[in-house]
Amino acid sequence: MKNFHDQTGKRVFIPSPPLRIISLVPSLTELLYSLQLENEVAGITKFCVHPESWFRTKKRIGGTKNVDVNAVQLLQPNIVIASKEENVKEQVEAIAAFCPVYCSDIANLNDAYEAIEQIGLLTDRSAHAKELTQQIKQRFAQITIAKQSLRCIYLIWKKPYMSAGGDTFINEMLTAAGFENVLQEQKRYPEITLEQIAALNVDVVFFSSEPFPFKQQHIDAFTSEWQYQMPQIKMPALQIVDGEFFSWYGSRLLYAAEYFKKLRESLFLSDEFTH
Structure with a gap:
């Protein structure tokens, strides 16, 4: 016993x-x-x-x-x-x-x-x-964090949009991966509007695969809504991410560091950040 x-x-x-x-x-x-x-x-x-x-x-x-x-x-x-x-x-x-x-x-x-x-x-x-x-x-100790940290929002839900706050495991993973969660001063999973996202001047919006299963069609809808409502404001990069690497805390963590490394590389090599 x-x-x-x-x-x-x-x-x-x-x-x-x-x-x-x-x-x-x-x-x-x-x-x-x-x-x-x-x-x-x-x-x-x-x-x-x-x-x-x-x-x-x-x-x-x-x-x-x-x-x-x-x-x-x-x-x-x-x-x-x-x-x-x-x-x-x-x-x-x-x-x-x-x-x-x-x-x-x-x-x-x-x-x-x-x-x-x-x-x-x-x-x-x-x-x-x-x-x-x-x-x-x-x-995780082998993750090399570049001096340039991308400001981000991590969306977990749609209608309404909900994001990860600072007292979540997701926020811990974002930080470990070298991203700056602009909502880290908020608690749990605050609701957020498109207009509020635009006002926060983020570099990238992450759309998680869970719990809401964001897919390309949701990225397209987000893009259309942004362009219709705020055509004068530059839209941040939009990226679907595997939510398991950000919110699963068991043995999946063995593979998270490599995933974060490749995610950062793909973002820094994208057209959004090379011009």
């Missing part, structure tokens, strides 16, 4: 080792896969798309915001992994009434490292988890 505080400060009593795990957090489901817990993971959410083999074969217990608590109980887990931001408090508390719950609360890279190592501890994969965090740290 393991006994420690999770990232929300709650004391959790964990069977050692847990034999049946349910993950309510897509990025931490991928982490469990990286920690080689194929046989131990009994259930995941419908948004746990990595790895694809688990997405196709593991029992799904609803979404991150609408967990089927009865389905969780029927699977008889002895540990459920949740997230303060991604899951609904009342649903997590209902699960905690019949099963231990480890709840993450991640706003920055240090929080992510701590969560990886805590999950490694509770699943008897401590050595593997520590090796993983060391690899991630090394890769």
